[in-house]
Amino acid sequence: MSSTTPPPLLDVSGLTKHFPVMGGFPFKRRIGAVQAVDGLDFTVGEGESLGLVGESGCGKSTTGRLITRLLEPTGGKISYRGQDITHASRKQLAPVRSEIQMIFQDPYASLNPRQTVGKIISGPMEVNDINPAGGREARVRELLETVGLNPEHYNRFPHEFSGGQRQRIGVARALALEPKLIVADEPVSALDVSIQAQVVNLLQKLQKDLGIAFLFIAHDLAVVRHFSQRVAVMYLGRIVEIADREDLYGNPRHPYTRALLSAVPEATADDTPRRERILLTGDVPSPVNPPSGCRFRTRCWKATEKCASEDPPLVRVDGNREGHLTACHYPEDTAGLAVPAARKSL
Amino acid sequence: MSTPFLSVRDLRVHFSTEDGMVKAVDGLDFELEKGKTLGIVGESGSGKSVTNLAILGLHHKDSTAIDGEILLDGQELLTATERELERLRGNKMAMIFQDALASLSPYHTIGRQIGETYRKHTGASKKEARARSIEMLTKVGIPQPDLRVDDYPHQFSGGMRQRAMIAMSLVCNPALLIADEPTTALDVTVQAQIMDLLKDLQQEFGTAIIFITHDLGVIADIADDVLVMYGGRCVERGSKKEVLRAPRHPYTWGLLGSMPTLEGPVDVPLSPIPGTPPSLLNPPTGCRFHPRCAFTEQVGGERCSRELPLLEINGGRGSACHLTDAQRTEFFADFAGSRTD
Numbered sequence: 001m002s003s004t005t006p007p008p009l010l011d012v013s014g015l016t017k018h019f020p021v022m023g024g025f026p027f028k029r030r031i032g033a034v035q036a037v038d039g040l041d042f043t044v045g046e047g048e049s050l051g052l053v054g055e056s057g058c059g060k061s062t063t064g065r066l067i068t069r070l071l072e073p074t075g076g077k078i079s080y081r082g083q084d085i086t087h088a089s090r091k092q093l094a095p096v097r098s099e100i101q102m103i104f105q106d107p108y109a110s111l112n113p114r115q116t117v118g119k120i121i122s123g124p125m126e127v128n129d130i131n132p133a134g135g136r137e138a139r140v141r142e143l144l145e146t147v148g149l150n151p152e153h154y155n156r157f158p159h160e161f162s163g164g165q166r167q168r169i170g171v172a173r174a175l176a177l178e179p180k181l182i183v184a185d186e187p188v189s190a191l192d193v194s195i196q197a198q199v200v201n202l203l204q205k206l207q208k209d210l211g212i213a214f215l216f217i218a219h220d221l222a223v224v225r226h227f228s229q230r231v232a233v234m235y236l237g238r239i240v241e242i243a244d245r246e247d248l249y250g251n252p253r254h255p256y257t258r259a260l261l262s263a264v265p266e267a268t269a270d271d272t273p274r275r276e277r278i279l280l281t282g283d284v285p286s287p288v289n290p291p292s293g294c295r296f297r298t299r300c301w302k303a304t305e306k307c308a309s310e311d312p313p314l315v316r317v318d319g320n321r322e323g324h325l326t327a328c329h330y331p332e333d334t335a336g337l338a339v340p341a342a343r344k345s346l
Numbered sequence: 347m348s349t350p351f352l353s354v355r356d357l358r359v360h361f362s363t364e365d366g367m368v369k370a371v372d373g374l375d376f377e378l379e380k381g382k383t384l385g386i387v388g389e390s391g392s393g394k395s396v397t398n399l400a401i402l403g404l405h406h407k408d409s410t411a412i413d414g415e416i417l418l419d420g421q422e423l424l425t426a427t428e429r430e431l432e433r434l435r436g437n438k439m440a441m442i443f444q445d446a447l448a449s450l451s452p453y454h455t456i457g458r459q460i461g462e463t464y465r466k467h468t469g470a471s472k473k474e475a476r477a478r479s480i481e482m483l484t485k486v487g488i489p490q491p492d493l494r495v496d497d498y499p500h501q502f503s504g505g506m507r508q509r510a511m512i513a514m515s516l517v518c519n520p521a522l523l524i525a526d527e528p529t530t531a532l533d534v535t536v537q538a539q540i541m542d543l544l545k546d547l548q549q550e551f552g553t554a555i556i557f558i559t560h561d562l563g564v565i566a567d568i569a570d571d572v573l574v575m576y577g578g579r580c581v582e583r584g585s586k587k588e589v590l591r592a593p594r595h596p597y598t599w600g601l602l603g604s605m606p607t608l609e610g611p612v613d614v615p616l617s618p619i620p621g622t623p624p625s626l627l628n629p630p631t632g633c634r635f636h637p638r639c640a641f642t643e644q645v646g647g648e649r650c651s652r653e654l655p656l657l658e659i660n661g662g663r664g665s666a667c668h669l670t671d672a673q674r675t676e677f678f679a680d681f682a683g684s685r686t687d
Contacts, residue, residue, distance in 0.1 A: 055533035056504070162622045192389040193560055197604035197618030204615060219533065226606035226616065249608060263538040264608060265563035267590055279542065280535045282489075283503045 007082045008043035009181055009213050010067065014076035015040040017062055021288060035287050036062040038237040039076065041314065044181065049207055049214040051228030051245075053221055053260070057284055058234040060217045064183045067215065068102050069093060080181075098128050101174040105186035107166035111158040117144070117169055118154040124176040143172040147202060164195035171202065181213045188223060200227060221264050225249055230323075233257045236295040237287055239314060243324035253317055253324065253331040256296045294329065302330045349420060350377035351554055352401075352522060357414035359393070359400050368626045370396040372578040374414075375657070378571075380521065381548065383555040385569030385586070387562060387601070389623050393578040394558045398524045400424075401556075402441055403431040418522060437467040440515035444527040446507035450499040456483070457495035460514045467518050482513035486543060505536035509543065516547060524556045529564065541568050562601060566590055571662065574598050577624045577634035584663040594665035594674055597635050599681050617681075633668065644673055 018033035037059040044050045052060045065071040067078060069085065078086045080096050088096070101124075104110035111120055121143055122136045132139040141151035147168040158166055167187065174182050187203065188196040204227060206212055218224050224231055225245060232242040233256065241254040252258045259278040280299045285291055294312050297303040306329050314327040359371040371393040378384045388394045399405045401416055403423060416423040418439065423431070443449040451459060460482055461475030470478065476495065483491035486509040499507055508528060515523060525544065529537040545568065548555055557568055565572055565586065572589040574582040574597065582595040593599055600619035621638040624630055636642050636650040645668040657666040669677070 055535065164622060192623070193562075193601055194389060194604045194619035195622065197606075197616040198620075200606070201615045201618060221534070222606040222608050225608060226612055245612065259535060261608065263534040265537075265541075265561070265567040266608060267562035267566045267602060267605060277538060279538060281539075283505060283536075 007079075009046050009048075009081060010044040010215070011079040011082075012043070012067070012076070013041045015063070015066060015073055015078060016075035017059075017066055017071060018074045032288050035237050035290055037066065038290075040239055042232055042239065042242060044213050044215055046180070047207070047211040047213055048230065049216050049228040051224035051231040052215060052217045052234060053219060053224050053231060054234035055219065055260075055284060057236075057287065059237040059287075060219075060234050061185055063234075064102070064185045064215060064217050068100055068183050069097070070102075094128070098124070098130075098177040099180045101177060101179040101182050103167075103170050103174050103182060103184040103187045106190055107163050107170055108190075110170055111166055113158055116155050116157055117149075117161075120158070120169060121172045121176055124173060128177060130177065139176070140172075143175055146175065146206075147172045148198075162195075164191050164198060167191060167199050168202065171199075171206070175206070175210075178210075179212060181215065183215045183217070185217045186219070187216075189218065189220065196223070203227065221249075221261060233260065236284060236290055238295055238327065239325075240296060240328070241324075241326045242314070247324045251324075253326040254296075254328045255300050255302055255330075255332065258332060259299075294327070296328075304329075349417070351380045351419055353377040353415075353417045354397070354401070355415040355417075357397065357400060357416065358412065359396050359405065360411045360413075361406075362409050362411070363627075366627050369578055369629060370626055371400070372629070374575075374578075374580055375659075376573055376580065376583065378522075378554050378556065380554050381552040382570045383548065383557055383568055385565040385572045386556060386558045386575060387560065387565055387572060388575035389560060391623050391626060392575040393626075394575050395526055397575075398441070398526060398556060398558060401524065402435060402439060403428075404441075433467075436463040436515075436520070437518045438520055439522040439524065440518070440520040442508075442511050442515050442523065442525045442528045444530055446504070446511045446531075447499060449511060450507060452499055455496050455498055456502065456510050460495075460510070460517055463514060464517045478517060479513070482517050483510070485516075485547070486510070486513045487539075488513075504532055505539060508532060508536075508540055512540070512543065512547070516551065516553070519551050519553075521552075521554060522556070523553045524558070526558045527560070528557075530559070530561075537564070544568065562590070562605060574601070577629055578626055579634060579666065580657055581635065581667070582665040583657070583659060588663055592678065594678075595635075595667050596639050596641050596669075596677075598665075599678065600638075603681065633666075641669060641673075641677060644677070645669060 015037060016039055017037040018035050020030045021032040021034060022028045023031040040063060052063060054060050062071065066073050073086055077084060085093060085096055118137065118140050121140045125136050141154060144151045144153065149165060149168050188199050191199060200223060207214060216224060216228050228245060230244055231248045232239050235256050241257045252261060259280050262276065262278045282299055285298055291298050293309055294307040297307040312327045312329045314325045317326050317331050354374060354376050357371055357374040361368040361370060374397060386394045400412055401423060412424055457476055457479040460479040464470055464478050465475045480491045480495050483495055488494050488506060488509055502510060529540050532540060559565060569586050572584060572586050573580050574595065576597050582589060582593065582598050593602065603617035604619060606616060619638050624634055630637050632651040632653055633655050642650040649668055655666040655668050658664050
């Protein structure tokens with residue numbers, strides 16, 4: 001497993017994105033900011049898959065868009081292979097962009113209905129003026145085969161395909177420039193269970209065979225566990241825990257990670273669930289006005305005054321394997337998922 | 347044997363479209379007792395939502411042909427007049443939809459929308475309806491219900507909207523509640539809240555619930571009995587334990603094999619079902635699942651593509667497949683073994 005081999009493929013530090021909120025009369029001015037992403041630090045190694053999980057509104061999609069530079073970061077730094085691309089110009093970005101590609105969530109909205117499959121997949125090559133040996137069409141047919149579609153479908157239009165097949169077209173388009181890193185934003189959540197498994201298997205095969213690194217953004221914890229070697233959990237614009245897959249799922253340290261894992265319903269017929277469910281009360285607070293200190297404290301059963309006044313840093317907890325970082329003043333320290341009885345009184 | 351609270355017999359729902367006749371539901375039987383939850387699982391286009399629109403009489407009358415029998419507490423629903431149905435809907439049977447924002451009117455306050463159903467069926471005054479709305483909002487766990495009752499849907503979060511929908515559907519204590527993917531659009535932590543809420547309310551009111559979902563995990567959490575649908579037909583039925591522990595139909599195995607878990611092995615690929623769900627315009631001959639099934643050869647000959655397997659129900663348990671019981675036990679053991687290695 002690849003962890004921190006210097007220099008990492010992607011190195012993100014202090015990444016921040018605040019969207020302005022405008023208001024006031026008669027002249028609109030800035031009255032606040034949605035703190036969508038607020039100080040993220042993480043790395044993605046060559047050929048590694050980092051999973052980014054969290055609930056809606058936690059900033060995981062924004063993170064993906066910042067890394068592909070579809071959004072302009074407010075602060076922080078993004079380095080790709082040691083090159084700072086945080087505020088790189090279009091021209092400087094061009095070579096990097098062909099190495100970082102994206103797969104989108106909605107296979108219906110992300111393909112142009114007026115273009116043939118051939119045109120869609122060769123689009124990236126056209127933009128970057130790349131002429132592979134044997135011609136673009138041959139390359140597209142090869143890509144169609146790689147993603148499990150019939151090369152004969154070159155001249156068909158997106159509406160002739162099912163959701164799963166469309167997502168495969170999206171994958172083929174992302175592969176067209178032989179990227180080193182793919183940002184996959186909920187690539188399977190719009191698909192049926194049986195089709196979802198087909199696409200997950202395809203992505204896993206690509207990761208293994210072509211050595212492509214993934215930033216895999218999803219809300220489904222089981223899918224992320226299956227696909228990613230390392231996993232980061234986000235809450236309200238921050239990473240609250242990041243660790244190797246085995247550590248994170250086997251021994252979660254942050255209360256939020258525990259609550260999240262305990263809420264996933266599992267298809268077992270056992271009368272006694274393997275994990276006690278931790279029911280979180282209330283909703284995620286507004287990112288315009290996040291709580292002081294630890295952002296999870298308003299829903300946390302362990303919160304004390306310290307949590308309100310001090311922002312917990314994302315640090316290694318003693319006794320943990322290296323690379324298991326948690327942002328909590330009172331991290332869980334027992335192995336397994338035994339939940340203290342006190343939590344019932346939420 | 348006493349008659350069940352809800353019984354559906356040989357239900358067929360066909361739509362006429364420009365391209366031909368869509369057989370959305372093609373011969374479906376099930377029954378449901380009071381206070382129990384039936385989970386219906388299936389992929390998109392398997393006919394699970396259409397079945398429930400037919401129960402409520404919400405299908406488009408002109409283009410839909412419905413055949414069969416739906417008995418709710420002894421009353422035939424398919425031959426009922428629109429007026430009779432109107433008296434039942436919201437009162438005796440109610441529905442929760444997937445997309446709470448699209449199902450609530452943006453122009454009216456939450457309180458008014460909850461109260462509307464109550465006033466229609468009980469003839470209560472505005473004041474009484476408002477008090478009842480506040481009571482229901484309290485029950486579903488909305489904080490400060492006496493203030494939030496005057497809010498509009500956009501002022502609620504996703505989870506709160508789904509709670510408001512539940513409040514609205516339960517305002518007349520219906521005996522039958524149909525929940526069509528009520529938690530699919532929600533985050534897992536909120537989903538857990540909503541499912542607990544439904545379970546509590548079921549205990550309190552003794553409601554019978556039909557819970558439609560594509561997620562077997564959700565089924566494991568909430569259902570008593572499970573019905574697996576594929577291509578407009580039921581392929582497997584049984585209690586939750588029976589279906590999840592010892593599923594009998596290859597399609598159910600495929601669904602289980604497609605789902606990554608929080609505990610199983612990680613480096614083995616998932617075992618998805620090949621191919622795509624069938625077109626209901628022109629469904630496959632014989633067993634609807636045979637083009638995607640790995641066991642047609644074991645059945646032998648062309649039986650799977652010629653002969654429609656019938657669903658034989660014994661004590662609430664059954665599956666529609668040509669495999670023999672011995673074959674099934676053997677293949678399922680192989681399948682289960684490959685998942686726990």
